[in-house]
Amino acid sequence: MDLLSLATTVRSRVEEPVTDLLQILKVLSNPRLPVLLALSKGLIEPTYRLAFLASASNSGVLRCLAARPCDLESLADRLQIGPAEKDRLRAWLDMGVKLGDFGTGEGCYRLSSFTAKFLAQPGNDAVAAALEEVIRFHVPALLHGPNMLRVGERFSLDDQDGAVIARSTRVVESFVEAAVDRNLERSRPVRLLEVGCGSGTYVRHAARLTPRLSALAIDMQKNVADQAASNMAEWGLTDRVETRQGDLRTLDLEPQFDLVTMHNNIYYFPQDDRVETLRRARRLLAPGGKLLLTTSCQGGNTGLEALNLWFHFSDFGGPLPREGELVEQLEEAGFTDVEATQVIPGEQFRACTGTNAQLALD
Ligand SMILES: C[S@@+](CC[C@H](N)C(=O)[O-])C[C@H]1O[C@@H](n2cnc3c(N)ncnc32)[C@H](O)[C@@H]1O
CATH class of the missing domain: 3.40.50.150 (Vaccinia Virus protein VP39)
Structure with a gap:
């Protein structure tokens, strides 16, 4: 190593912690990022979980995984999802793992969170349906309210699922x-x-x-x-x-x-x-x-x-x-x-x- 590159390496080693510190200070001085990170935990992730669990319930995934852990292939079979869609099914299941509701082991997916296990029980079907009602019907009323009023739009009975x-x-x-x-x-x-x-x-x-x-x-x-x-x-x-x-x-x-x-x-x-x-x-x-x-x-x-x-x-x-x-x-x-x-x-x-x-x- 020549003297110049040695000096450069030493300088970058010394500067690294300083650079990290500067980055952290930059992050902390931007008020938006910490708020977004806090919202992600408190607001965004629960919303994702609500949607994910409602879908896991109404698609039959919860019931399949409650019976036994399943690998991707057997789950796709049981849900009648064709081979061309397996990668997308995997992406969806992995999202459940990321959210903490599903786990993996020995090549299989399984239920992991208390909520997922609770909703999978037939006796708790009303709660699973209530989650679905919230995400499919209550959320759109909150989401679209003022815009619906602007154009005079209303929900009809067909917008519900009896x-x-x-x-x-x-x-x-x-x-x-x-x-x-x-x-x-x-x-x-x-x-x-x-x-x-x-x-x-x-x-x-x-x-x-x-x-x-x-x-x-x-x-x-x-x-x-x-x-x-x-x-x-x-x-x-x-x-x-x-x-x-x-x-x-x-x-x-x-x-x-x-x-x-x-x-x-x-x-x-x-x-x-x-x-x-x-x-x-x-x-x-x-x-x-x-x-x-x-x-x-x-x-x-x-x-x-x-x-x-x-x-x-x-x-x-x-x-x-x-x-x-x-x-x-x-x-x-x-x-x-x-x-x-x-x-x-x-x-x-x-x-x-x-x-x-x-x-x-x-
Ligand atoms: C929220 S659900 C309640 C179902 C049931 N009574 C219960 O408590 O589990 C309301 C039901 O009332 C029915 N319904 C509403 N208006 C009705 C009417 N005019 N005649 C007959 N059924 C009606 C709807 O179709 C819907 O299935």
Whole structure:
């Protein structure tokens, strides 16, 4: 080594730590970078994880990996993903590893995080569907709100996915069931009409509470009604429960029901139509029959407020009701003995009841 290059090497060795220090000082003096790094951990990564886990759940990846760790080939086979797409599948799976939800070992992918393992369990399907609802429906309302207003755009029922919503609403299942428990007559035969039955889970619950129950379960969305009908068959209830696609607003039936239930769907009706909607429900009740309506109300947790926002922006429904408003609407619709009770401690979730004391043909 000549003397000049020796001197250059020594100088660069001495200068290196100084250069590093300068770089660090430069980074620290730029206020944007530390904030972006902090946001990456606190805001960006959780968003990526939400999207990733929702997709891992709805694509069936979570279920496959919960059964056993899988290599790329067997996973692609089980998901019916062709050989030409394997590299992209690997890139997607590796993102899951980066996010900490998946792990690798012995050439296989496996579930790693508590959340991924939790969501993979069939009993936690409602939570998995709720994550999907958040990322697919709540996030667009937040993301596009002002721009939608500028061009007068609204969400339609087709922007929703009735099958996902029917699953996600089951997060409040035990509370709605408790409301059904309190309001279902067991001492005599009961004819139930459930409006907007979703999966049909509350009709099943009522049928389990009394063998003297027969029911008509309707949902206006065909795919939802079809799924409910197939659930009724699986639950062995078709002899007691008729399930059909139907809309409360056009349902033409005799006033024959002892109980009409509407769970989690009053906000599918525009605010101005709610009194008429409730009146229609009352007219399907036999004299002395009862309405049980459960719903989230305004002023609840952030998730409920995002739901409220989505329905504010819908072209078919309206905002979540306020508790007092709902009581007034029930009374205006002709119900007597109207009551609203808190169903979930500390949450804006109410069970409202009213009786059809009037003659049915008013
Ligand atoms: C959020 S989901 C709730 C499903 C179920 N009741 C539950 O709590 O799990 C609301 C359901 O009400 C149905 N629905 C809304 N308006 C309706 C109407 N006018 N007639 C019948 N079904 C209706 C929707 O299609 C949707 O499936």
